[in-house]
Amino acid sequence: DAVELGQYRHYMQKEIFEQPQALANTLEIIAGGGSVTPQLFGTRAPELLGGVERVLVLACGTSYHAGLVARYWIEAIAKLPCSVEIASEYRYRESVAHPGTLVVVISQSGETADTLAALKHAKAQGMQRTLAICNVPESAIVREAALRFITRAGPEIGVASTKAFTTQLAALALLTLSLAKLAGRLPEADEARYLTALRHLPVAVKKVLELEPEIERWAQRFAGKQHALFLGRGQHWPIAMEGALKLKEISYIHAEAYAAGELKHGPLALVDKEMPVIAVAPADELLEKLKSNLQEVRARGGELYVFADAGSEIHESEGVHILHMPEHYGMLSPVLHVVPLQLLSYHAALVKGTDVDKPRNLAKSVTVE
Numbered sequence: 001d002a003v004e005l006g007q008y009r010h011y012m013q014k015e016i017f018e019q020p021q022a023l024a025n026t027l028e029i030i031a032g033g034g035s036v037t038p039q040l041f042g043t044r045a046p047e048l049l050g051g052v053e054r055v056l057v058l059a060c061g062t063s064y065h066a067g068l069v070a071r072y073w074i075e076a077i078a079k080l081p082c083s084v085e086i087a088s089e090y091r092y093r094e095s096v097a098h099p100g101t102l103v104v105v106i107s108q109s110g111e112t113a114d115t116l117a118a119l120k121h122a123k124a125q126g127m128q129r130t131l132a133i134c135n136v137p138e139s140a141i142v143r144e145a146a147l148r149f150i151t152r153a154g155p156e157i158g159v160a161s162t163k164a165f166t167t168q169l170a171a172l173a174l175l176t177l178s179l180a181k182l183a184g185r186l187p188e189a190d191e192a193r194y195l196t197a198l199r200h201l202p203v204a205v206k207k208v209l210e211l212e213p214e215i216e217r218w219a220q221r222f223a224g225k226q227h228a229l230f231l232g233r234g235q236h237w238p239i240a241m242e243g244a245l246k247l248k249e250i251s252y253i254h255a256e257a258y259a260a261g262e263l264k265h266g267p268l269a270l271v272d273k274e275m276p277v278i279a280v281a282p283a284d285e286l287l288e289k290l291k292s293n294l295q296e297v298r299a300r301g302g303e304l305y306v307f308a309d310a311g312s313e314i315h316e317s318e319g320v321h322i323l324h325m326p327e328h329y330g331m332l333s334p335v336l337h338v339v340p341l342q343l344l345s346y347h348a349a350l351v352k353g354t355d356v357d358k359p360r361n362l363a364k365s366v367t368v369e
């Protein structure tokens with residue numbers, strides 16, 4: 001292990017820091033002059049992706065959160081209705097199948113029993129346009145799907161998924177652009193802009209990683225807490241969910257995520273000075289709404305930890321801690337914002353002394369029901 005870990009203390013930390021390279025590898029196909037083509041998803045892709053009328057994403061755990069982010073992209077950019085469902089729920093409920101659906105299964109391992117069963121169930125319901133986004137090329141899920149996109153995160157050892165998640169998002173961004181292009185909804189100038197942003201992503205993530213020392217200080221304050229609340233809006237709501245999942249998985253601190261607009265409908269009752277509230281607050285069109293949610297938290301004594309960027313104009317004050325993200329990143333902003341949340345949970349777990357790479361009761365790949 002010592003050889004493999006090199007300068008890092010745990011696989012999770014190493015894998016968090018491998019993200020720029022993992023993203024660069026996954027996005028190699030569009031490096032240089034490469035453009036978005038359906039062929040990225042396999043030889044049958046032009047036939048199976050053309051004419052898609054809606055998208056259904058099925059996954060578990062962190063991979064499910066990647067699907068939730070993609071829903072915002074697919075509906076906004078490709079203009080296709082998209083639903084995202086937990087695989088273990090989908091496989092056991094009576095649902096209405098639609099033959100024009102593209103079924104997308106997302107899995108790091110490609111072996112998650114519920115995701116595989118959900119894919120088989122979708123096929124049995126008559127949906128033959130299936131795509132696996134997976135980190136393991138010869139896995140059961142990849143073999144079962146008609147189309148594939150292999151993320152190139154490299155082996156992920158830490159139970160808490162990190163680099164697999166961000167590379168899944170990169171793959172889902174390419175899928176969104178491909179679907180938009182096939183549907184005639186991607187003007188050339190927009191495609192060029194998205195491709196530039198994707199090519200810059202590894203460098204952008206690298207800059208975020210430089211925030212580690214500040215995040216470590218936050219984690220020190222946090223590690224003694226029993227509960228934490230994560231808030232986000234829009235495409236950053238699933239990032240808040242992923243941040244909460246990471247924290248509970250490895251530090252055993254109870255964490256919940258809420259779409260910030262729902263705060264008043266329940267969780268605000270929990271907020272007091274013992275409840276740290278982490279907010280994902282990039283300067284996007286929802287920022288003003290989010291700020292008023294944050295004031296509600298502050299008014300109840302909740303301590304705020306805010307991931308903002310230069311344009312967010314939220315200022316440090318008593319009980320309000322701000323960490324400035326280096327860049328504002330539009331559609332791809334969720335990829336950047338999940339990184340500090342990974343680091344936060346990693347450092348909180350270090351302070352608590354839990355087994356970061358092998359948290360109690362959890363498995364890397366859940367191959368039984």
Ligand code: G6P
Nearest residue numbers: 061062063107108109112161363
């Ligand atoms: C387990 C892992 C998670 C992972 C989930 C889905 O719960 O601990 O990190 O997100 O399975 O795994 P998959 O391999 O299908 O992405």
